[in-house]
Amino acid sequence: MTAVGPALPSGGTARSDREIWSTTATVVVTDPEMLSAAGRLLDLELLDVEYAASRFRRDSEIAMVNRCAGSEVTLSATLNELVAAALRAARITGGLVDPTVAAAVIGVGYDRTIGDLRNRDIGLTIPATGPRPSPGIGGARHDPVSRRLLVPRGVGLDLGATAKAWAADHAAGQIHAAVGCGVLVSIGGDVAVAGQPPAGGWRVAVGDDHRTAEQGNPVVTIRRGALATSSTSVRRWRTTSGVRHHIVDPRTGDNPEPFWRTASAVADSAVDANAATTAAIVLGREAADWLDARGIAARLVGESGTVKYLAGWPADAAAVA
Numbered sequence: 532m533t534a535v536g537p538a539l540p541s542g543g544t545a546r547s548d549r550e551i552w553s554t555t556a557t558v559v560v561t562d563p564e565m566l567s568a569a570g571r572l573l574d575l576e577l578l579d580v581e582y583a584a585s586r587f588r589r590d591s592e593i594a595m596v597n598r599c600a601g602s603e604v605t606l607s608a609t610l611n612e613l614v615a616a617a618l619r620a621a622r623i624t625g626g627l628v629d630p631t632v633a634a635a636v637i638g639v640g641y642d643r644t645i646g647d648l649r650n651r652d653i654g655l656t657i658p659a660t661g662p663r664p665s666p667g668i669g670g671a672r673h674d675p676v677s678r679r680l681l682v683p684r685g686v687g688l689d690l691g692a693t694a695k696a697w698a699a700d701h702a703a704g705q706i707h708a709a710v711g712c713g714v715l716v717s718i719g720g721d722v723a724v725a726g727q728p729p730a731g732g733w734r735v736a737v738g739d740d741h742r743t744a745e746q747g748n749p750v751v752t753i754r755r756g757a758l759a760t761s762s763t764s765v766r767r768w769r770t771t772s773g774v775r776h777h778i779v780d781p782r783t784g785d786n787p788e789p790f791w792r793t794a795s796a797v798a799d800s801a802v803d804a805n806a807a808t809t810a811a812i813v814l815g816r817e818a819a820d821w822l823d824a825r826g827i828a829a830r831l832v833g834e835s836g837t838v839k840y841l842a843g844w845p846a847d848a849a850a851v852a
């Protein structure tokens with residue numbers, strides 16, 4: 532995951548953190564007087580996204596959409612944008628990141644929040660169905676103008692691969708528009724910035740786990756756009772068929788073969804950066820060529836800890852310096 536770096540510029544920035552969705556969310560502003568307002572706006576954004584897209588809430592809008600599969604529904608403005616972002620991620624990755632994986636993620640045991648999975652007394656969960664390849668987005672019909680969506684009967688949407696990233700992008704833009712200063716928002720490894728950055732840029736620590744990324748991991752600087760990290764090292768749980776994690780290959784409905792444990796990338800938006808990092812872990816040994824062909828600056832960490840840098844991503848020693 533990714534976290535705001537330990538050496539944030541001292542030129543008047545202020546930071547606020549909160550626990551959310553079995554992870555953390557952070558907002559940093561270049562005007563400390565705006566921190567309280569920025570924090571309130573971030574909390575409202577997180578609550579809005581949760582009620583729109585959480586598959587762990589029976590009263591969420593996405594739960595209603597999945598129950599109505601086979602019938603056309605009208606979406607709220609928030610879910611409309613979240614669905615559009617998820618479908619776009621599927622298109623730009625050729626289906627490597629796919630929102631129609633609801634049955635697949637349950638099949639690998641992700642049938643409750645990460646916190647609940649970790650807190651189960653026996654520490655085991657039995658995959659509900661086994662691997663189930665994603666049906667793909669071809670059967671879904673979405674009109675973002677009218678906000679109408681039709682999901683085929685038997686298909687479930689899971690926006691977990693893109694919702695956090697969309698929330699980071701949207702929150703950074705909304706907070707900047709409201710408070711006027713430079714803003715960084717980080718949600719569980721997805722980082723988006725808006726407005727004028729602090730002197731020297733935003734410093735972001737990159738590591739396997741966003742909660743510990745500030746402890747001796749490399750630090751990179753961004754001034755605009757976004758940075759995202761996906762990892763198989765943190766959101767893991769034990770099952771009767773072995774340890775599983777939250778990233779599913781839509782083509783097989785199962786966890787991808789172990790190859791890269793962590794992938795980081797930069798892009799114009801957190802959604803695009805996250806799509807690239809998720810696709811990289813799914814692709815495994817083919818990821819470097821896929822990222823290179825698209826000119827995506829990325830850092831890939833193998834299961835053994837070896838690191839590969841692509842398209843100008845600085846080597847760790849240079850990044851720390």
